[in-house]
Amino acid sequence: MTHAGDAALTRGQVSEAVDPLEWRLILGVVITHVLVPSLDEALRAVTIAVSAAGTDGTGHLTAEVTSGRAVLRLHTAARGAVTGLDLSLARRVTEALAAESLTTVAGDAVPPQTIEIAIDALDIARVRPFWQAVTGYVDEPQPADLPPDALVDPLGRGPAIWFQQMDEPRTQRNNIHLDVDVPPEHAQARIDAALAAGGTLLDAGAAPSFWVLADPEGSEACICTWQGRD
Structure with a gap:
């Protein structure tokens, strides 16, 4: 009921x-x-x-x-x-x-945030069991911002792991990246800090849902908020 x-x-x-x-x-x-x-x-x-x-x-x-x-x-x-x-x-x-x-x-020097690990894969069904086995993560109902095949830490401490479908192999970037979920009012400051630390803004087309950044060697991370997802 x-x-x-x-x-x-x-x-x-x-x-x-x-x-x-x-x-x-x-x-x-x-x-x-x-x-x-x-x-x-x-x-x-x-x-x-x-x-x-x-x-x-x-x-x-x-x-x-x-x-x-x-x-x-x-x-x-x-x-x-x-x-x-x-x-x-x-x-x-x-x-x-x-x-x-x-x-x-919610706005002190260490504001609330959540980290996700996104793994790009050509065959999600094939690689997902490996990541579940090696992490000991479990299947639980997922927030709407994560796909249904995501995995979560049963202790509620580690970052969620989710899988992003690739259409073809690529070598120009890593297959694993971090998503950093922050309150909307903290997103720009986090982006500015990343750029000041030598990063590059690769794509803001989906903002304010997420911004794609890369470190000086091209490894990527996204700053994410709840906005733009309803």
Whole structure:
């Protein structure tokens, strides 16, 4: 049975709802950081978030703890999408943290981001089992920004791996590149930094969905946002 809060939303609707709460939509997940002075405080922040989400948080809320921050993520895991329930949980968690003088942030020196590894292949069905075997990655529902044959880390720590269809062999570039998913307001600064570090902007035709850059030896990476994908 599907409830109203389970309905998938457009990326624009999600961003409009969570940006004022200092969460950001990145690759089908809404993410925020809570900056703290110690590991104890990071654990306290997660405890508050879990308590605020209650049983509704199961299958939606995940957390990562370091000595300097708690990273909170929300999406409907069974759907591979952000739903109305996730937006409600973001509000509840944010309000509960604020009541304890803890603040959600998305624009500090280390903003939320997600890394993907894209592998170009002539025969995806042939190479995919190798990458699944060597990484130990699993099949799970994918965000709409990833193709259905993507693989994910079962521990939720490593980058997603997805496969890009090639029509013919090519030798002028690597077959593997990184996609770096950032909040839209951080994309230009990341591009500028890459160019200042000796990179080249190869293609901005799909911007603001993604920009293709290359390092001084031609290896490529993309800076990606949710915009332009609805």
